Amino acid sequence: MAHSLQPLHTFALSSQCQNFIEITDSAQLQTQSFNAPFCLLGEGSNTIFLNDYAGTVIKMATQGINITERENDFLVSAAAGENWHQLVTYLLEQSIAGFENLALIPGTVGAAPVQNIGAYGVEIAQFIEAVDYFDINSNCFKSLTNQQCHFAYRESVFKHALKNKAVITQVHFKLPKIWQPVLSYGPLQQLKNPTPQQVCEQVIQTRNSKLPDPYKLANAGSxxxxxxxxxxxxxxxxxxxxxxxxxxxxxxxxxxxxxxxxEQAGLKGYKIAGIEVHQQQALVLVNHGHSTGDDLISMITHIQNTVLARYNISLEHEVRLIDQHNECHISLEQSA
Structure with missing residues (x-):
């Protein structure tokens, strides 16, 4: 039965999938068929469905946060379906700091290691102790250490060797008791001896001034x-x-x-159909509606071509693009 994907991804292109399943208990994964094409989804803030998806969309909606105090740090174990920003603010309420630079990043805990989310000089990889996942091939649950996750800038093993073979179920973070603020980026440099809460507030204020709220104006972030x-x-x-x-x-x-x-290539405000390079932050594409996956592809290639011609730099999209059957990548060959 067809299921609308428009409300399930924040870029909100009009699209449908053949089947939709919500996972509220990790044990459900052991009875789930992974034979047909499938796509794992959290809050859909970093995924765009370019057209109708001929497969099953599996949304991770598991909940649960467990905190263990250790000698030098706190071990925080969070279920894949937990909202990322709500985890950040919840931990600050418990006087556990470290994630404040990553405040207001949309999405779920389970998606965070895949992308190795980062902002304002901090990457999530530096806090991850282990990642638990469901191994599709063996139909059992496994765990990886930080090192085994092969983290790099916006990269992890879940994007490569374990792509379409693993479903992240829980992430274990270690947050040191001795807190060191990271104030090397932009507006954070003006803060003098801030508290973790003040860093968090500055990050939220900065992100809100630059980035449109995806629930008010459809977008997929950076x-x-x-x-x-x-x-x-x-x-x-x-x-x-x-x-x-x-x-x-x-x-x-x-x-x-x-x-x-x-921005310097003059693309702010550039528009194809209802898709626009955001007026405040050129790194964000917004969807005003009445747009298709082809319109978005035209926009991506236009930006890539313009930037390549001006700076001889090839831009790669960070957002995950899903076509009828698979994830797809839109790239240009860099000139010699």
Whole structure:
């Protein structure tokens, strides 16, 4: 029976799936068939269905938070279906800090490790002790240590070796009792000896000023990854564009701001059908309605082509795009 996907993903393109199942108890996974095409979903804030999906959409809606105090840290175990921002604020209420830079990131706890969510100088990987998951092939529950998750910038094993083979059921975080604020990014630099709550409030204020509320104006948050380029490639770029925001990324590389590249290429407010590069934050695409997956693909390729022509940098979309059967990637070959 067809089920509307429009209310299940925050970009809200009009689409349907063949079957829809909500998981409220992880044990349900052991009786679920994974033979036909399937797509795992949390709150749909980082997933866009480009057209009707010829398979089963499985929404993780499990709940539960458990906190164990240890000598030097708190072990926080949260079910995959828990809302991420609500976990951040709940822990701050319990005087457990560490996640404040990641406040207001939409989505669920289970989606956080897949994408290795990050913001304002903090990535979730630094707090993860272990990830529990359901192994589809063996039909049993397993666990991975932080190291086994192969975390990198917006990357994890769940996007590669375990893609379509694992359903994250619970994430175990360790949050040190000794708190060190991370104030290296943007508006956080102005804070002087802040409390965790003050950092959280500043992050919320900043995100609200830049990013549209997906429940008021359909969007999927930051659409493109910040490109990572070699130091050698950065030198001529800075000579031509001295204002380009850039941050060291490991040895020999820098991360540059995708939103700045898009904005400076004159694309803010650019529109195809009802899809628009957001007026306040060029990293966000918004959907005003009456748009199709093809309109979105046209927008993505136009942005990628424009940025490549101007800066010789290939932009990759961060948002997961689902076509009729599979996840798909829209990319351009970088010129020599």
């Amino acid at each position: 659409f493109f990854k910040n490109p990572i380029i070699t130091n050698a490639a950065l030198v001529p770029l800075l000579a031509q564009f001295p204002e380009l925001p850039h941050y060291p990324h490991g040895a020999g590389h820098h991360k540059v701001a995708a939103g700045w590249l898009i």
